[in-house]
Amino acid sequence: MTDNITAGSPASDASLPGDGYVGDPAVRAEWDNRYADRQQLWSGQPNGALVAEVAGLTPGRVLDVGCGEGADAVWLARGGWDVTALEVSGVALERAAGHARDAGVAVRWVHAALTEAALPSASFDLVSAQYPALLRTPDAAAERVLLTAVAPGGVLLLVHHAGMDTQQAHDGGFDPADYVWPSMVAALLTDDWKVEVNEQRPRVAPDGGAGAHHTDDLVLRARRLR
Numbered sequence: 001m002t003d004n005i006t007a008g009s010p011a012s013d014a015s016l017p018g019d020g021y022v023g024d025p026a027v028r029a030e031w032d033n034r035y036a037d038r039q040q041l042w043s044g045q046p047n048g049a050l051v052a053e054v055a056g057l058t059p060g061r062v063l064d065v066g067c068g069e070g071a072d073a074v075w076l077a078r079g080g081w082d083v084t085a086l087e088v089s090g091v092a093l094e095r096a097a098g099h100a101r102d103a104g105v106a107v108r109w110v111h112a113a114l115t116e117a118a119l120p121s122a123s124f125d126l127v128s129a130q131y132p133a134l135l136r137t138p139d140a141a142a143e144r145v146l147l148t149a150v151a152p153g154g155v156l157l158l159v160h161h162a163g164m165d166t167q168q169a170h171d172g173g174f175d176p177a178d179y180v181w182p183s184m185v186a187a188l189l190t191d192d193w194k195v196e197v198n199e200q201r202p203r204v205a206p207d208g209g210a211g212a213h214h215t216d217d218l219v220l221r222a223r224r225l226r
Contacts, residue, residue, distance in 0.1 A: 023088055023113030027135075031089035035069075041092075042068055044099075046075035047130045048204025049159040049217050053197070054079070060125030063149055065114055066132040070096025070107070077105035081126070086110040086117055115141045125154040131161060134180040143185045147193075150224045155196075158182050162200045162216035182220040189222055197221035 021028055035041055050072055059080035064073045067085035069092050077083045077100065085107050087093050093109050100107045110117055114134060127149050134142040150156050165181040186198060203217045 021088075021090065021111045022116040022118075027113065028088050028090065032091045035089050035091040035095070040069065040095075042071060044069070044071050046072050047159065049201075049219050050128055050130055050157065051075070052204065053157050053219070053221055054126070054128075057126065057155065060154075061123065061151075062126040062128060063119065063124040065127065065129040065146070066134075067096055067109075068092050070099045072128065072130060073107045074099050074103045074105055076128075077107055078103060084108040084110060084124070086112060086114060086119075088113055114145050117145075119145065119149050121148045122151050124149050125151055126157065127154070128157045130159050132158075132180070136178055136180050136184070140184070140188065142180050143188055146185060147188060147224075152224055152226050154224050156185070156220070156222045156224070158185055158220040160218045161203075162218050165218075182218045186220055186222070192226050193222045193224055195220070195222050 054076070059076075060082065062076055062081045062083050064076065064083060064085040067073045067087045068089075070085065073083050073085040073096060083105075085096065087096070087109070088111075090111060093111055096107070097109060110119075114132075115137075127146055129146060136142070146156060146158070160182055165176050165179075165183070182198075186195065189195065198220050200216055200218055203215055
């Protein structure tokens with residue numbers, strides 16, 4: 001499965017893909033600047049919804065979409081998962097790789113946008129996207145990549161901040177119409193899928209880090225039957 005991915009390198013290696021980034025340079029620059037503005041952007045702890053939903057799953061091959069500074073990827077690897085972690089920001093990936101080395105775990109790092117990463121289809125036992133900033137396109141490209149990556153019997157776990165999808169566009173440049181939300185992914189599910197969770201719930205938020213003010217999650221967990 002992930003042996004086909006050549007853009008990433010194990011956390012035990014000193015190097016990262018660097019200029020091998022695949023995707024929109026403007027998006028990479030935006031996120032690099034956001035990460036470079038702080039020594040640490042996120043809490044450093046795994047996301048609460050991920051911890052809750054993965055409990056009881058047998059570790060296998062997992063794709064961590066938008067891995068950021070690597071807290072989820074490291075936590076999953078420690079739990080016995082074979083982790084491939086994808087991120088557009090090279091700054092974030094450098095930090096994530098350092099955290100993985102410190103933890104003594106191996107992770108495959110992919111420096112690419114989700115829709116440009118050429119991920120092997122039907123190959124991951126778990127596809128986890130925690131609060132992803134996935135740009136919406138007329139052909140639902142990001143949503144379809146998420147679904148296509150899941151192996152038969154595997155699980156898609158998509159978690160987002162409740163209420164953001166109904167906000168008004170504002171001067172800061174955020175327009176919810178530009179992004180993919182769980183309801184859009186749920187709308188594409190066919191009889192090949194079983195929805196196991198589709199709800200809003202109180203967020204179990206790690207202390208500190210950007211986004212800590214959000215109080216509720218939208219959680220979509222769906223299992224691919226075939």
